[in-house]
Amino acid sequence: MHSQQVTAEPPSNDTVGEVPRVLWSPASGADRAPLIFDVIIAGCGPTGAMLAAELRLHNVRVLVLEKETEPKSFVRIVGLHIRSLELMAMRGLLDRIRQHGRQRPAGGFFAAIPKPAPKDLDSAYAYLLGIPQPVIEQLLEEHAIELGAQVRRGCAVAGFEQDDEGVTVELADGEQLRSRYLVGCDGGRSTVRKLLGVGFPGEPSRTETLMGEMEVGVPQEEIAAKVAEIRETHQPFWLRPFDEGVYSVVVPAAGVSDRAEPPTLEDFQQQLRTIAGTDFGVHSPRWLSRFGDTTRLAERYRVGRVLLAGDAAHIHPPIGGQGLNLGVQDAFNLGWKLAAQIRGWAPETLLDTYQAERRPVAEDVLDNTRAQMELLSTEPGPQAVRRLLTELMDFDEVNRHLIEKITAIGIRYDFGEGPDLLGRRLPDIDVKQGNLYGLLHHGRGLLLDRTERLTVGGWSDRVDYLADPTATLDVPCVLLRPDGHVAWIGDDQQDLNDHLSRWFGKPANRP
Ligand SMILES: Cc1cc2nc3c(=O)[nH]c(=O)nc-3n(C[C@H](O)[C@H](O)[C@H](O)COP(=O)(O)OP(=O)(O)OC[C@H]3O[C@@H](n4cnc5c(N)ncnc54)[C@H](O)[C@@H]3O)c2cc1C
Numbered sequence: 001m002h003s004q005q006v007t008a009e010p011p012s013n014d015t016v017g018e019v020p021r022v023l024w025s026p027a028s029g030a031d032r033a034p035l036i037f038d039v040i041i042a043g044c045g046p047t048g049a050m051l052a053a054e055l056r057l058h059n060v061r062v063l064v065l066e067k068e069t070e071p072k073s074f075v076r077i078v079g080l081h082i083r084s085l086e087l088m089a090m091r092g093l094l095d096r097i098r099q100h101g102r103q104r105p106a107g108g109f110f111a112a113i114p115k116p117a118p119k120d121l122d123s124a125y126a127y128l129l130g131i132p133q134p135v136i137e138q139l140l141e142e143h144a145i146e147l148g149a150q151v152r153r154g155c156a157v158a159g160f161e162q163d164d165e166g167v168t169v170e171l172a173d174g175e176q177l178r179s180r181y182l183v184g185c186d187g188g189r190s191t192v193r194k195l196l197g198v199g200f201p202g203e204p205s206r207t208e209t210l211m212g213e214m215e216v217g218v219p220q221e222e223i224a225a226k227v228a229e230i231r232e233t234h235q236p237f238w239l240r241p242f243d244e245g246v247y248s249v250v251v252p253a254a255g256v257s258d259r260a261e262p263p264t265l266e267d268f269q270q271q272l273r274t275i276a277g278t279d280f281g282v283h284s285p286r287w288l289s290r291f292g293d294t295t296r297l298a299e300r301y302r303v304g305r306v307l308l309a310g311d312a313a314h315i316h317p318p319i320g321g322q323g324l325n326l327g328v329q330d331a332f333n334l335g336w337k338l339a340a341q342i343r344g345w346a347p348e349t350l351l352d353t354y355q356a357e358r359r360p361v362a363e364d365v366l367d368n369t370r371a372q373m374e375l376l377s378t379e380p381g382p383q384a385v386r387r388l389l390t391e392l393m394d395f396d397e398v399n400r401h402l403i404e405k406i407t408a409i410g411i412r413y414d415f416g417e418g419p420d421l422l423g424r425r426l427p428d429i430d431v432k433q434g435n436l437y438g439l440l441h442h443g444r445g446l447l448l449d450r451t452e453r454l455t456v457g458g459w460s461d462r463v464d465y466l467a468d469p470t471a472t473l474d475v476p477c478v479l480l481r482p483d484g485h486v487a488w489i490g491d492d493q494q495d496l497n498d499h500l501s502r503w504f505g506k507p508a509n510r511p
Helices: 046-056 082-090 094-098 133-146 191-196 220-231 265-276 323-343 353-375 380-392 396-406 493-504
Strands: 035-042 062-066 077-080 102-105 127-132 150-153 157-162 167-171 176-184 208-215 238-243 246-252 283-292 295-297 306-308 445-449 463-467 477-480 486-490
Touching (some): 035 167, 035 323, 046 133, 062 176, 077 133, 077 323, 082 094, 082 127, 082 323, 094 127, 127 133, 133 323, 157 176, 157 191, 176 191, 176 323, 191 306, 208 265, 220 238, 220 265, 265 283, 295 353, 323 353, 477 493, 486 493
Parallel strands (some): 035 062, 062 150, 176 306, 445 463
Antiparallel strands (some): 077 127, 157 167, 167 176, 208 283, 238 246, 477 486
């Protein structure tokens, strides 16, 4: 099977970015596998699992293909930032996830500058949840399966072809499967992206860092004093007590390698000796990992019936802990739009708003990680900028801006002219039934009407309605998309109907 991009959707429909070279492959029918699935997702990492669950909320037939036979064994601790915690709350997952993590303060993540977050951050979930990545992946996979997604492990996507009806996906063992759409959630080295021929421009790694958890052989006070001394000149360096005698260790690597396999304990000992003059008696590692500062962004997120999400679309250094969060949020943005396309009610350009909204967010994350990496440099210039920024972060607005960036609660999609709230996410406000996010578990739109005069009319199969004059809002009514972003603000029924059409297509009772 060849691997170039083939789209049978008219190129003029594709309103985002440059139109690719289109290889038209008209339906020929007979020799194709039956179209059993609506969507095939390549990769069951956090992005793929979240997307599968979001699609299942709309009864989309989903198959997730994961090349690994077993869930990942490396225990990388990641942080779920505020916006991701809000997404989990919106789908009723937060209590389950919270049991497996540790709440930490939300501040101090921008370039590891230790400033506490402003006390009045506008979220009911204003903290970071530290949690092992395999646990998140397992919980999201379980959630997707509970909702009816099929997950097949040990199946690597090796090729595909698109035509006017769907995508034929070929597995590494030659098996062919068909679906209407394919989404590459297959990580930074994405096979789907490469086969699509989508460019992935950016910068290769300039530095590499070793990261792991292990036990130490010297007292904590001795470590703390030495670490404070080293951090004067080496920023990506720490040994922090993590759990019952286990330390989290971060140390610059000897050089940049392109090795996919984890480093060894000897690599850590060697680098600790080189930088600190002692290896702190490290031993008994729990897990060891390396990361670089490669920074790349896919030129397009969609070519016809094939889309990209998560690390397959963007990679950047882990500083600030944003990658998994960004991928899960991509999935949250894409899920309801792709479901609408499959259910047949999507307005013509809805699916393309995925790239239009999410690619600029990724661009911004790439930029903030570039800036943070500079601020970690031990060169005198960047160190001076770091000192200056540290001073500036004493100004509440500066600190707030950076925290809202890292935690993704500051995102405002461009929905056109309107009040500042338009395009932003609505926090989890109090409503008469309890809390707003408790009403969003089914992934539908919601009209929150304080006037008690409006109606969602023919859109009631896609949009819920809540009349609540007591809701803590300072506008009369808001229309929320299934991802919790504010799609309309006002009190006029005709204007509302126009916006319902814009986001939710034609009403059910109209042809
Ligand atoms: C050291 C380190 C620390 C990090 N810390 C944080 C943090 O604190 N917070 C944060 O938000 N992010 C963090 N990240 C980033 C985070 O780990 C990634 O952004 C996240 O894993 C991306 O999820 P994904 O599902 O898009 O891709 P992945 O997690 O890479 O998942 C892709 C999946 O696709 C599968 N796959 C690949 N090819 C194929 C194929 N051909 N067919 C089928 N399946 C395939 C893979 O086996 C894998 O399961 C960190 C990263 C590193 C390296």
